[in-house]
Amino acid sequence: MADTNLVDIYIQGERHRVPDSLTILQAYEYAGYKLVRGVGCRGGFCGACATVYRMPGDYRLKFALACQTKVEPGMQLAMIPFYPANRSTYRLSELKGEAKEVLDLYPEMLRCYGCNTCTKSCPQDIDVLGYVSAIVRGDLAAAADISFDCIMCGLCVSRCPAELVKHNAALLSRRIYGRNIAKKSEHLARRREEIKAGKFNSDLAGLKKQSKDELKKRYAERDIEAGE
Numbered sequence: 395m396a397d398t399n400l401v402d403i404y405i406q407g408e409r410h411r412v413p414d415s416l417t418i419l420q421a422y423e424y425a426g427y428k429l430v431r432g433v434g435c436r437g438g439f440c441g442a443c444a445t446v447y448r449m450p451g452d453y454r455l456k457f458a459l460a461c462q463t464k465v466e467p468g469m470q471l472a473m474i475p476f477y478p479a480n481r482s483t484y485r486l487s488e489l490k491g492e493a494k495e496v497l498d499l500y501p502e503m504l505r506c507y508g509c510n511t512c513t514k515s516c517p518q519d520i521d522v523l524g525y526v527s528a529i530v531r532g533d534l535a536a537a538a539d540i541s542f543d544c545i546m547c548g549l550c551v552s553r554c555p556a557e558l559v560k561h562n563a564a565l566l567s568r569r570i571y572g573r574n575i576a577k578k579s580e581h582l583a584r585r586r587e588e589i590k591a592g593k594f595n596s597d598l599a600g601l602k603k604q605s606k607d608e609l610k611k612r613y614a615e616r617d618i619e620a621g622e
Contacts, residue, residue, distance in 0.1 A: 399413050399414055399415070400412065400414065401465060401466070401467040401468075402468060403421060403467070403471065404469065404470040405421070405422060405425055405471060407470075410424075410425040412425060412465055414467075415464070416464070417460065417461055418443075418445055418447075418458065418463050418465055418469075418471060418473070419443055419460040421465045422473070431475040431476070432444075432473045433461075437461065438461060438462045440545060441459070441546045442547075443459050443461050443475070443547075444457070444460075444473065444474045444475070444548060445459065445471055445472070445473045446472055446474060447469050447470060447471035447472070448469075448470045449466060450467075455553075457515045457517050457549050462517075474549070474552065477551055479548055479551045480562075481562045482500060484566070486569050489574075491573060493529075494532065495566075496529050496537075496566050497529070499563075499566060500559065500562065500566070502558050503526060503529050503558060503560070506526050506527075506558060507555060508527075510523045511553045511554060512553060512558075512560060513550075514553070515549045515550055515552070516549065516550055517547065518544065518545060520543055522541075522550045524536075525541040525560075529563055529564070529567055534571045535571060535576075537564060541561075541564035544561055544564055544565070546565065547561075548561060
């Protein structure tokens with residue numbers, strides 16, 4: 395491989411020359427790291443590969459998912475496979491489904507300074523401060539909607555000066571909203587009964603006999619039913 399295709403990056407302070415076409419995750423593996431933590435779906439959904447990095451001449455700390463971000467010359471980086479964050483213990487079935495229960499379990503949300511550092515550190519560009527504010531004012535519908543794309547990477551926690559575990563509070567908000575507040579789908583309920591009755595057994599048996607390429611083709615050509 396020509397030298398023009400290689401760039402210097404620094405993984406946890408150690409210099410490595412890697413192809414400039416690689417993602418951070420691929421660069422780790424190219425450099426010889428065997429990842430048993432900090433790697434999951436490789437598609438930007440699981441949040442396992444949270445990464446912090448800096449660029450030459452730039453004082454700002456940057457945040458990314460290692461599987462979705464290409465390496466850049468001079469990048470100094472470290473992955474954070476897990477960020478410690480206290481998580482309250484609860485049984486969803488024993489909660490009443492009230493908005494105040496989120497603050498009862500995560501009262502530290504009331505300490506939010508409103509600095510918005512959490513939003514700046516989110517690799518999903520989620521309005522983290524927005525959903526924290528919604529939790530504080532008891533609007534779980536808004537909190538669930540704003541935080542819907544949260545992948546629980548914990549980067550917002552790592553930068554919060556009030557040390558809030560906001561992603562865990564958001565997860566509880568979505569759970570309460572989905573179980574107790576959101577409108578139930580009659581369409582989904584009917585489909586569940588059809589599945590229990592065996593309506594799709596023959597279709598499933600046919601799918602099991604198809605090859606991977608055939609399944610991909612059918613998936614791409616599928617009709618998407620309208621929701622109710």
